[in-house]
Amino acid sequence: MKLYWCPKTRAVRAMWMVEELGVPCERVLIDIRDAAAKDDPGFRAVSPMGKVPALEDGATRLWDSGAICGYLADQYPQAGLAPAIGHPDRGAYLQWLLFTNAVIEPAMAEKLSQSPVSAVSHGWGSFDLMMATLRAGLARGPWILGERFSAADVLLGTSCSFMRQFKILEDEPVLFAYADSCTARPAFQRAAALDVR
Ligand SMILES: N[C@@H](CCC(=O)N[C@@H](CS)C(=O)NCC(=O)O)C(=O)O
Incomplete structure:
Protein backbone atom coordinates (compact mmCIF):
# COMPACT_ATOMS: atom_id res chain seq x y z
CA MET A 1 0.00 0.00 0.00
CA LYS A 2 1.04 3.57 -0.66
CA LEU A 3 -0.30 6.40 1.50
CA TYR A 4 -0.03 9.95 0.18
CA TRP A 5 0.22 12.33 3.11
CA CYS A 6 1.37 15.73 4.29
CA PRO A 7 2.22 16.70 7.86
CA LYS A 8 -0.39 18.49 9.98
CA THR A 9 -3.35 17.61 7.77
CA ARG A 10 -6.29 15.22 7.82
CA ALA A 11 -3.80 12.62 6.57
CA VAL A 12 -2.97 11.94 10.23
CA ARG A 13 -6.22 9.95 10.38
CA ALA A 14 -4.96 7.45 7.81
CA MET A 15 -1.48 7.39 9.39
CA TRP A 16 -3.04 6.61 12.78
CA MET A 17 -5.22 3.90 11.25
CA VAL A 18 -2.21 2.24 9.60
CA GLU A 19 -0.41 2.27 12.96
CA GLU A 20 -3.43 0.74 14.73
CA LEU A 21 -3.34 -2.08 12.16
CA GLY A 22 0.42 -2.48 12.18
CA VAL A 23 0.50 -3.24 8.45
CA PRO A 24 3.31 -2.28 6.04
CA CYS A 25 2.61 0.89 4.11
CA GLU A 26 4.84 3.16 2.06
CA ARG A 27 4.32 6.84 2.90
CA VAL A 28 4.63 9.34 0.05
CA LEU A 29 4.96 12.97 1.12
CA ILE A 30 3.02 15.49 -0.97
CA ASP A 31 3.44 19.12 0.03
CA ILE A 32 -0.13 20.37 -0.45
CA ARG A 33 1.08 23.96 -0.13
CA ASP A 34 3.16 23.52 -3.31
CA ALA A 35 1.08 23.51 -6.53
CA ALA A 36 3.81 21.71 -8.52
CA ALA A 37 4.03 18.91 -5.94
CA LYS A 38 0.27 18.50 -6.03
CA ASP A 39 0.39 18.14 -9.82
CA ASP A 40 2.50 14.99 -9.57
CA PRO A 41 0.75 12.62 -12.02
CA GLY A 42 1.21 9.57 -9.76
CA PHE A 43 -0.49 11.41 -6.92
CA ARG A 44 -3.29 12.83 -9.10
CA ALA A 45 -4.06 9.37 -10.44
CA VAL A 46 -4.83 8.30 -6.88
CA SER A 47 -6.29 11.59 -5.62
CA PRO A 48 -8.27 13.32 -8.41
CA MET A 49 -9.07 16.25 -6.12
CA GLY A 50 -5.40 16.69 -5.23
CA LYS A 51 -6.12 16.17 -1.55
CA VAL A 52 -4.48 14.11 1.20
CA PRO A 53 -4.84 11.53 2.51
CA ALA A 54 -5.04 9.23 -0.50
CA LEU A 55 -4.39 5.50 -0.53
CA GLU A 56 -3.33 3.13 -3.29
CA ASP A 57 -3.71 -0.59 -2.62
CA GLY A 58 -3.22 -2.57 -5.82
CA ALA A 59 -5.94 -1.40 -8.19
CA THR A 60 -7.90 0.25 -5.34
CA ARG A 61 -7.66 4.03 -4.98
CA LEU A 62 -9.26 6.03 -2.20
CA TRP A 63 -9.03 9.74 -1.57
CA ASP A 64 -11.00 10.45 1.56
CA SER A 65 -9.95 9.87 5.17
CA GLY A 66 -13.33 8.33 6.06
CA ALA A 67 -13.29 5.97 3.09
CA ILE A 68 -9.67 5.03 3.82
CA CYS A 69 -10.31 4.24 7.51
CA GLY A 70 -13.45 2.23 6.67
CA TYR A 71 -11.66 0.35 3.88
CA LEU A 72 -8.63 -0.54 6.01
CA ALA A 73 -10.78 -1.70 8.93
CA ASP A 74 -12.63 -4.09 6.61
CA GLN A 75 -9.47 -5.23 4.81
CA TYR A 76 -7.80 -6.25 8.08
CA PRO A 77 -10.66 -7.74 10.16
CA GLN A 78 -8.21 -9.47 12.48
CA ALA A 79 -7.46 -6.05 14.05
CA GLY A 80 -11.09 -5.84 15.19
CA LEU A 81 -11.50 -2.18 14.22
CA ALA A 82 -14.88 -2.74 12.51
CA PRO A 83 -17.81 -4.79 13.75
CA ALA A 84 -18.43 -7.47 11.10
CA ILE A 85 -21.45 -7.36 8.78
CA GLY A 86 -24.33 -8.80 10.82
CA HIS A 87 -22.84 -7.81 14.20
CA PRO A 88 -25.31 -5.78 16.32
CA ASP A 89 -22.86 -2.83 16.45
N1 LIG B 1 -12.67 14.90 2.82
C1 LIG B 1 -11.31 14.84 2.69
C2 LIG B 1 -10.70 16.22 2.84
C3 LIG B 1 -9.22 16.17 2.68
C4 LIG B 1 -8.62 17.55 2.65
O1 LIG B 1 -9.28 18.58 2.45
N2 LIG B 1 -7.30 17.59 2.81
C5 LIG B 1 -6.61 18.84 2.76
C6 LIG B 1 -5.54 18.86 3.85
S1 LIG B 1 -6.23 18.75 5.46
C7 LIG B 1 -5.90 18.97 1.42
O2 LIG B 1 -5.37 18.01 0.94
N3 LIG B 1 -5.86 20.16 0.85
C8 LIG B 1 -5.13 20.42 -0.34
C9 LIG B 1 -5.97 21.05 -1.41
O3 LIG B 1 -7.20 21.02 -1.33
O4 LIG B 1 -5.38 21.57 -2.35
C10 LIG B 1 -10.73 13.86 3.72
O5 LIG B 1 -11.12 13.90 4.88
O6 LIG B 1 -9.89 13.09 3.33
Missing part, protein backbone atom coordinates in the same frame (compact mmCIF):
# COMPACT_ATOMS: atom_id res chain seq x y z
CA ARG A 90 -22.37 -2.69 12.66
CA GLY A 91 -25.10 -0.09 12.07
CA ALA A 92 -23.95 2.25 14.83
CA TYR A 93 -20.38 1.83 13.60
CA LEU A 94 -21.26 2.89 10.04
CA GLN A 95 -23.33 5.80 11.32
CA TRP A 96 -20.44 7.18 13.37
CA LEU A 97 -17.84 6.31 10.74
CA LEU A 98 -19.61 8.68 8.34
CA PHE A 99 -20.40 11.34 10.95
CA THR A 100 -17.00 13.05 10.76
CA ASN A 101 -16.90 13.88 7.07
CA ALA A 102 -20.67 14.13 6.50
CA VAL A 103 -21.58 16.17 9.58
CA ILE A 104 -18.68 17.42 11.72
CA GLU A 105 -16.59 18.77 8.85
CA PRO A 106 -19.32 20.90 7.22
CA ALA A 107 -20.56 21.99 10.66
CA MET A 108 -17.02 23.15 11.51
CA ALA A 109 -16.89 25.08 8.22
CA GLU A 110 -20.22 26.71 9.08
CA LYS A 111 -18.86 27.75 12.48
CA LEU A 112 -15.47 28.99 11.24
CA SER A 113 -16.96 30.98 8.34
CA GLN A 114 -19.93 32.17 10.39
CA SER A 115 -22.26 31.04 7.61
CA PRO A 116 -26.00 31.41 8.07
CA VAL A 117 -27.54 28.45 9.88
CA SER A 118 -30.19 26.52 8.01
CA ALA A 119 -30.66 23.41 10.13
CA VAL A 120 -33.50 21.97 8.06
CA SER A 121 -31.97 22.31 4.59
CA HIS A 122 -28.31 21.67 5.48
CA GLY A 123 -27.50 17.98 5.59
CA TRP A 124 -25.29 18.48 8.66
CA GLY A 125 -28.06 20.35 10.51
CA SER A 126 -26.09 23.02 12.33
CA PHE A 127 -22.93 23.25 14.41
CA ASP A 128 -25.02 23.23 17.60
CA LEU A 129 -27.05 20.21 16.52
CA MET A 130 -23.86 18.37 15.52
CA MET A 131 -22.34 19.12 18.95
CA ALA A 132 -25.43 18.00 20.87
CA THR A 133 -25.52 14.76 18.88
CA LEU A 134 -21.82 14.07 19.36
CA ARG A 135 -21.97 14.82 23.11
CA ALA A 136 -24.88 12.39 23.50
CA GLY A 137 -23.07 9.77 21.42
CA LEU A 138 -19.96 9.99 23.58
CA ALA A 139 -21.79 10.10 26.93
CA ARG A 140 -21.51 6.34 27.50
CA GLY A 141 -17.80 6.03 26.58
CA PRO A 142 -15.04 5.31 26.68
CA TRP A 143 -15.35 4.96 22.86
CA ILE A 144 -18.18 5.80 20.50
CA LEU A 145 -19.33 2.13 20.48
CA GLY A 146 -18.84 1.81 24.25
CA GLU A 147 -16.11 -0.58 25.33
CA ARG A 148 -15.00 -1.32 21.76
CA PHE A 149 -12.49 0.96 19.99
CA SER A 150 -13.14 1.14 16.23
CA ALA A 151 -12.14 2.99 13.07
CA ALA A 152 -14.99 5.43 13.83
CA ASP A 153 -12.95 6.63 16.83
CA VAL A 154 -9.97 7.36 14.58
CA LEU A 155 -12.13 9.83 12.66
CA LEU A 156 -14.08 11.25 15.60
CA GLY A 157 -11.03 11.43 17.84
CA THR A 158 -9.04 13.49 15.35
CA SER A 159 -12.06 15.76 14.79
CA CYS A 160 -12.48 16.43 18.52
CA SER A 161 -8.78 17.08 18.73
CA PHE A 162 -8.85 19.47 15.71
CA MET A 163 -11.85 21.37 17.18
CA ARG A 164 -9.99 21.85 20.42
CA GLN A 165 -6.79 22.86 18.62
CA PHE A 166 -8.62 25.41 16.45
CA LYS A 167 -10.30 26.77 19.61
CA ILE A 168 -13.76 26.15 18.18
CA LEU A 169 -14.80 24.63 21.51
CA GLU A 170 -14.69 26.47 24.83
CA ASP A 171 -15.23 23.91 27.56
CA GLU A 172 -16.32 20.45 26.53
CA PRO A 173 -15.22 18.03 29.26
CA VAL A 174 -16.66 14.91 27.58
CA LEU A 175 -15.19 15.68 24.16
CA PHE A 176 -11.84 16.77 25.57
CA ALA A 177 -11.53 13.64 27.73
CA TYR A 178 -12.38 11.54 24.67
CA ALA A 179 -9.81 13.38 22.54
CA ASP A 180 -7.21 12.79 25.27
CA SER A 181 -8.02 9.06 25.35
CA CYS A 182 -7.64 8.90 21.58
CA THR A 183 -4.35 10.77 21.40
CA ALA A 184 -2.95 8.72 24.30
CA ARG A 185 -3.19 5.50 22.27
CA PRO A 186 0.28 4.19 21.37
CA ALA A 187 -0.72 3.96 17.68
CA PHE A 188 -1.72 7.64 17.63
CA GLN A 189 1.56 8.55 19.33
CA ARG A 190 3.50 6.66 16.67
CA ALA A 191 1.55 8.37 13.90
CA ALA A 192 2.12 11.79 15.52
CA ALA A 193 5.86 11.08 15.68
CA LEU A 194 5.83 10.32 11.92
CA ASP A 195 3.66 13.36 11.13
CA VAL A 196 6.64 15.64 10.62
CA ARG A 197 8.72 16.40 7.57
